[in-house]
Amino acid sequence: MALSGALLCAGPLAAEIVGDRDAGRKISGQCRTCHGADGYAAIPIAPHIGGEPESYLRDQLTAFRDGTREHEMMTIVAANLSDQQIADLAAWYGGHEARAELTADPAGAPELCVACHGADGMHLADDVPNLAGETNIYIDTQLKAFRSGKRTHEVMSGIAAELTDAEIRAYADWYAAVKLYIETVE
Numbered sequence: 001m002a003l004s005g006a007l008l009c010a011g012p013l014a015a016e017i018v019g020d021r022d023a024g025r026k027i028s029g030q031c032r033t034c035h036g037a038d039g040y041a042a043i044p045i046a047p048h049i050g051g052e053p054e055s056y057l058r059d060q061l062t063a064f065r066d067g068t069r070e071h072e073m074m075t076i077v078a079a080n081l082s083d084q085q086i087a088d089l090a091a092w093y094g095g096h097e098a099r100a101e102l103t104a105d106p107a108g109a110p111e112l113c114v115a116c117h118g119a120d121g122m123h124l125a126d127d128v129p130n131l132a133g134e135t136n137i138y139i140d141t142q143l144k145a146f147r148s149g150k151r152t153h154e155v156m157s158g159i160a161a162e163l164t165d166a167e168i169r170a171y172a173d174w175y176a177a178v179k180l181y182i183e184t185v186e
Contacts, residue, residue, distance in 0.1 A: 017087040019054065024092025027085055030077060031093075038184045039093045044135040050182035051098020053126040057090035069151065098122070100132035101179040110171040112159055121175045133180025139172035 028037070031049070036042045039050020049057060063069035064078035065086070081089070100120040109119035113131070118124050121132030131139060145151035146160035147168075163171075 017083050019058075019084075019087035019089070019091025019094075021088070021091045021095050023085075024088035024090070028089060028092055031089070034073070035093075038182050039096050039098075040180070040182045041135075041138075044137050045141070047134055047138055048098075048130065048132075048180060048182065049093045050096035050184070052094055052129055053123055054090045054094030055126045056123070056129055057094050058086055059127065061086045061089060095185055097183040097185055098130060098132070099181050099183075100130075101181070103179065104174075104177065108174070110174055112163075113171060113175075116155070117175070121178045121180075130180070131175040132178040134172075134175055136169070136172035136176040139175055140168055143168045143171065 032042070034041065034043050034046040035049050039048060039052075041048045060069065061078050061081060062083075064071060064074040065081055067075065078086075100122050102120040106119035116124055116128045117131045121130055121134070123130050142151065143156075143160050143163060146153060146156045147163060149157070151157075160168075
């Protein structure tokens with residue numbers, strides 16, 4: 001009986017590493033060239049990461065580090081991050097306040113996207129990224145990566161597989177038009 005209890009504690013119920021926002025701020029210097037100091041991307045091919053769900057950031061950094069998600073730059077950057085450093089970075093950027101301003105009629109939002117990403121592009125679940133204010137280049141590239149199988153996800157791969165180039169561009173343009181504001185919370 002004691003052995004089965006010990007095995008349970010070693011599995012998914014084991015305590016998750018707690019991220020330290022201040023430690024994350026200190027190591028975020030390696031992120032700012034592409035993602036900006038506050039998590040608002042400085043280049044059009046990088047996503048905004050300020051205000052993303054902490055668990056989403058943690059999962060993506062871990063995937064880059066472990067090679068289950070590949071990107072020519074992120075795979076290198078994340079390769080030497082420890083679990084603690086990943087937790088710290090996720091706590092830092094995930095602790096920022098992000099808000100969106102939708103300037104179009106929400107009825108025009110992409111139907112396939114709103115259940116998870118909202119009409120305004122703000123995540124509705126912790127394992128879903130914000131799309132608000134992302135460049136259409138970034139969203140277009142990611143949807144095409146899901147469609148081709150270069151990037152995989154249990155939900156997004158199936159959705160993207162059915163999208164045409166015109167639909168992808170329309171969805172990317174919708175979310176790119178949303179204004180995103182990120183506030184660094186100290």
